[in-house]
Amino acid sequence: MKCNEAEYLELFNAAFRYINLTDGRALFISEMTEKNYSSEAISRAFDNATRSDTPDTYTGTEAAADVRRVQTKRLSDVTRKERSWLWGNVLLRGELNSIQGVPGVGKSFIIAAIAAAVSSGGKLPTVSAKEEYATSAMSVVELGKVAILTDEDDPSVIAERIETLGGDLNEVIIIDEDESIPHIQSDELETLFDDFKPALLIYDTLQASLPPDININAANEARSAFGRVLRLARKHNTCVLFIQHINKKSSHEGGGHSVFYGVGSGAINGLFRTVWTLGRVLDDEGKETSGRALIVSKSNYAKGQMPAVRFSLTFAGGFQWGEVDYDISTHDLFGKRAVGRPNQCNAAKAFIEEYLSGGMKPAEEVKAVAERNGIKKDLFYKAARELGGKYERVGGTSFLRIGGC
Secondary structure, three states: OOOOHHHHHHHHHHHOOOOOOOOHHHHHHHHHHHOOOOHHHHHHHHHHHHHOOOHHHOOOHHHHHHOOOOOOOOHHHOOOOOOOEEEOOOEEOOEEEEEEEOOOOOHHHHHHHHHHHHHHOOEEEOOOOOOOOOOOOEEEOOOOOEEEEEOOOOHHHHHHHHHHOOOOHHHEEEOOOOOOOOOOOOHHHHHHHHHHOOOEEEEEOHHHHOOOOOOOOOHHHHHHOOHHHHHHHHHHOOEEEEEEEEOHHHHHOOOOOHHHOEOOOOHHHHHOOEEEEEEEEEOOOOOEEEEEEEEEEEEOOOOOOOOEEEEEEEOOOEEEEEEEEOOOOOHHHHOHHHHOHHHHHHHHHHHHHHHOOOOOEEHHHHHHHHHHOOOOHHHHHHHHHHOOOEEEEEOOEEEEEOOOO
């Protein structure tokens, strides 16, 4: 058991009742051990008490020497780092990312297309918030290794798709069929990072990445599970991409903002720096068309609202990237019911609660991130009011807090 300062003070003062007794040290150690104090803290407390003239001489200095202090630094000493994109404005390196979609919309082909481009130094659609490029423009991505951890598709099918799309199979690895997928807290995953050093690591699916004892619907359990894989992503500057199934109830029965469509706790998507939603584009009557699109639901570091990326998937032509589209959103993937007006405010409130879960933050920052996630200004203010939001000025900056945050 680790000993904090208050507990150490109890030990230190208790030691004075034993220091003049025969076998006082042994008695003190025996009794304090039964109370579950660490042997190191017990010994140090007794030694420090023995060296003191009286209990009144204790000032806390003795405990301070034994209690580990939180290491801090000034923000002025923080080394700035440039964010690097695996796929410009779509997938970040050194972070956790996600693509989510219902079954049968082309998630496996999107994986193959991205893996093919990275493994061969090929091209992916140019995505920019500004309409400064041709909508059909393609950009070369940096050559890198790809690791695909999946139990969804047969390895031969994965290989055929990537090769057909121009990928270099020598730069792509999968897990042997007799092996289990290493979960995100496993030692095996760490050795994979160290040995292979992937530029892109794909978990297909999110559920397959989690340890068996993690409840995907429990926010605290789910969020805490990702610490190790995030550390590895940052250490190796790897883009870690999780493929998620969409919660059909949320997407088709008025579940609010698309960032919360993923299966499991909504807190999981709070960990991902980018979340893109995949689906079939609907016509004006809400019927599915042959068109498909990858549409941003969340992007923490992209500057501005990103366009959708269209693609097609046909028996005759296979997978083909289409143009970027500045006029469609996730509304066009799931129809009006998916973003019904009565639920927009609930989605905005859920976003604000999640964003402020760690405490109050600058109001302008919260509003800006909300707008990047499709929450308009008027809706943001309404949701904040309904949550009992309070604005507090600190050092000239207005902060937003809700409840006890």
